[in-house]
Amino acid sequence: MNSENIIVKDLQELYASIGLPTDTIDVTSGFTVHFLQDTFKNLPYKSTPFRPNYFSFLFIENAYGKYTIDDKVFEVSPKTVYFTNPGNYRIFEWKKITDVCLITFDEAYLKEHVHADVYNHFSFLLTETVEPRTLSVQQFNHIKELYKLIHKEYLSGSPFKNEIIGGLTVVLLLKIKEYFFQEYNPIYEGNRSSQIVKTFKRNLESHFRDLVNGKTEQQLRVQDYADMQFLHVNYLSTVISNKTGKSISTWISEKTITEAKVMLQNPKLTVKEIANRLGFLESSHFSNYFKKHTSQSPAKYRKS
Numbered sequence: 001m002n003s004e005n006i007i008v009k010d011l012q013e014l015y016a017s018i019g020l021p022t023d024t025i026d027v028t029s030g031f032t033v034h035f036l037q038d039t040f041k042n043l044p045y046k047s048t049p050f051r052p053n054y055f056s057f058l059f060i061e062n063a064y065g066k067y068t069i070d071d072k073v074f075e076v077s078p079k080t081v082y083f084t085n086p087g088n089y090r091i092f093e094w095k096k097i098t099d100v101c102l103i104t105f106d107e108a109y110l111k112e113h114v115h116a117d118v119y120n121h122f123s124f125l126l127t128e129t130v131e132p133r134t135l136s137v138q139q140f141n142h143i144k145e146l147y148k149l150i151h152k153e154y155l156s157g158s159p160f161k162n163e164i165i166g167g168l169t170v171v172l173l174l175k176i177k178e179y180f181f182q183e184y185n186p187i188y189e190g191n192r193s194s195q196i197v198k199t200f201k202r203n204l205e206s207h208f209r210d211l212v213n214g215k216t217e218q219q220l221r222v223q224d225y226a227d228m229q230f231l232h233v234n235y236l237s238t239v240i241s242n243k244t245g246k247s248i249s250t251w252i253s254e255k256t257i258t259e260a261k262v263m264l265q266n267p268k269l270t271v272k273e274i275a276n277r278l279g280f281l282e283s284s285h286f287s288n289y290f291k292k293h294t295s296q297s298p299a300k301y302r303k304s
């Protein structure tokens with residue numbers, strides 16, 4: 001298997017796959033927090049390439065190394081904060097670790113314990129590649145107080161542990177938003193620099209080109225587009241919706257109608273042939289679909 005395509009669902013799976021201890025990591029809730037100096041005893045250390053299916057924040061009080069996210073390489077230095085989200089190809093390399101805290105969580109944890117509409121409140125979580133941010137000593141100390149409280153609660157046996165950690169995580173995300181992301185606009189990123197959006201649009205265009213040219217007769221599902229980018233289907237759907245203002249289903253239906261209209265202008269193609277080229281098993285299904293989205297039947301549109 002191509003190492004770039006290895007996906008790990010959580011931190012425990014990652015550490016187990018690369019031979020690191022996992023005894024201090026409990027992924028039951030979908031949330032983890034631990035200090036890397038307790039894990040990485042033999043330095044320098046360079047990980048194998050991987051694609052995590054979770055979010056992570058790395059709070060570096062004192063450490064040195066490198067972090068590769070997709071095609072970008074960043075130097076690790078003291079008083080910096082790293083943020084990464086699901087799907088990025090990455091490698092981490094540590095030369096020295098004195099004090100580093102790593103927090104990870106999945107989307108289910110965010111929606112259950114932070115906010116059901118978490119991306120509306122913290123849209124920066126959809127940022128695809130974030131350069132490490134260096135904080136002032138005062139700012140970093142504020143963040144440190146929070147992640148130490150979170151770590152203390154993570155180790156507790158409180159029956160309200162997840163609720164307390166969720167509340168503290170809200171405060172942590174608000175401070176990060178205050179320091180880094182007050183002006184973040186997911187729609188702007190979607191229009192300008194979102195690699196996930198760009199890749200989705202390219203895959204959509206390529207697939208419909210194959211449909212129209214008769215190279216395939218199968219319509220792709222949302223899950224198929226997610227698989228192409230090694231992303232969870234819910235995450236891809238959220239990114240596309242938030243960064244383009246349209247759902248994946250809307251993108252697919254609009255593209256289907258656009259291509260249908262183009263082909264209907266060609267008198268040599270029957271409605272049945274057009275339906276087949278667009279992946280419809282029955283021409284009646286295509287006619288109903290077209291009328292639903294245009295208020296006209298294919299035949300009526302062709303005459304207009």
